Amino acid sequence: MGKKRSRESDGQGDISMADPAAEKRDEDSSDDEDMDIVNVDFELFNYDSQIDFHGVKTLLRQLFDTDAQLFDLSGLSDLIVEQNTIGSTCKVDDKANDAYAFLTVLNLQEHRAKPPVAQLIEYLTERAKSSDGGLAGAVPALLASGKQHVGLVLAERLLNMPAEVIPPMWTCLVDEIEAAVEDKEPYEFSHYLVVSRTYREVASSLDQSERRQKKAREEAALQYFHPEDEEMRKHAAASGTYDFTKEGESVADSKRAFQEMGIKPCGLMMLIEADKFQGAVQAIGEYIGSAT
Template sequence: MSRKRTHDNSDKEMDSGEDSNQELDNEEESGADSDAGSEPDEKEIVDVDFEFFDPKPIDFHAMKRMLMSAFGDDAEDFSLSALVDLILSQNTIGSTVKFEGDDDPYAFLTVLNMHAHADKEPIRQIKDYLLKKAEKRGSAAKLSEIFDGPGHVGLLLSERVVNMPPQVVAPMLKMLVEELEWAVADGEPYDFEHYVLLAPMYRETEAADDEGVKRTAPVIDAYAHAEDEFIEEFAGTKFDYKFSRSKRVAESRNSFADTGLAPSRRCLVIHRSKMPALIARLESALAM
């Protein structure tokens, strides 16, 4: 892992930690055996160097694809191109992660000021969307209080591709907080009171018996991103919501499973006073 780099690839005076190699599992997403006669659970381990960069215009399409994943089945409800443009317009805030010699980012983390950009279409869409979802969960009053309060709200956007390890999140978040401190010192509008994160979830769905009657079973929730389990510990407000446009049959349903996993989201709101402890928790729990 290398330090963060700027647009012209010159080093910034910010170090994300000691250089290291991150071992990644090089597996087929389908889980099928790669070669006949090999053990089913055999994994090939490869060493990969990755680096942190400032967001660049060349990252546009990759970031848009990751945002489509972040917003799931409801992605078409948002102006994602405009959202990426907004991210790239503040190119000194946030990070992307790239493998050595590859131009496409495999992960990114940034934050957008929902007050300063309140008139921008994608921010209006996201705010209205979350308020509607919160209303169904009885959290609209609290969320409105946060959105309409005097303190600025930061929309924390974090996404990565399959097999990118969660260990990249802690250094990215630490760098982000430092960048925000520098920006505030320069008089820029990044003094956030709250941070809002949309965490991808999977919820176990109930199955019906042969007569179509649902069987009662404990509901199991699981985070798609391992780091969100620790971030939730510091959330002062949270609520779950389903996609408006979701029409898919739950995944992983087969003859050996009575239930499937349906994608959903959990909105987490973190007060700025919790950020130092949150970063320390991530660094400890997801140590390189």
């Protein structure tokens, strides 16, 4: 993927990607049939308030899972799309289409008086206190101080998006933040707080005792919806997962009644010091590049 448009221009980058499943079938085929390779061009765009509101809102709902109902997603989406020089949407074919992925950063200090951000600050503070990592000792005090500028990083994509589109989005974000700081815009952060999702495999609760269910939860290994999160956590000053507060209200066990295993999504926060952020972004590119 080439570099996204600059802050002053309307250029765009793209990436042509072969369907790896099709390539694998081609390699493994024992007959002489020609296998098709699917090429898809992904392009990065700045936010457009006339186009991107609904696509961003849909991805935010996916990011916050069952807890999305706790927030003013419309207000939050408005804030994101109005920052049209910071962050990216990733689309196929045309700017007018809905985003397949998005990435942005919001200055929590700059926007803390706005209801959508105030809701997020309260929510992240409480979730950090209940997390399983070292967030409780760092995040609540940092968010409550009102003195340090914390960049809240929000990113989400459709589940079938290839990971190769992600490093260019993060690289563009770093470049855009640097340009904004040079222009004296409020993007000089002391820390970045990255919000994401993870999950654990869990056995269906049908026909199981409470003890077996508890043991299954304890033994389940943490999995990542976004493979880059596993690498980014290595650069975090603190990180941890937390349960969604509304998780039991809209997820019926009948959804996995005929599956041996289901999944239990949970939230993930990573607190990264500003001087470590660029290194984390570089590591993401190297990690995804080596894994493909």
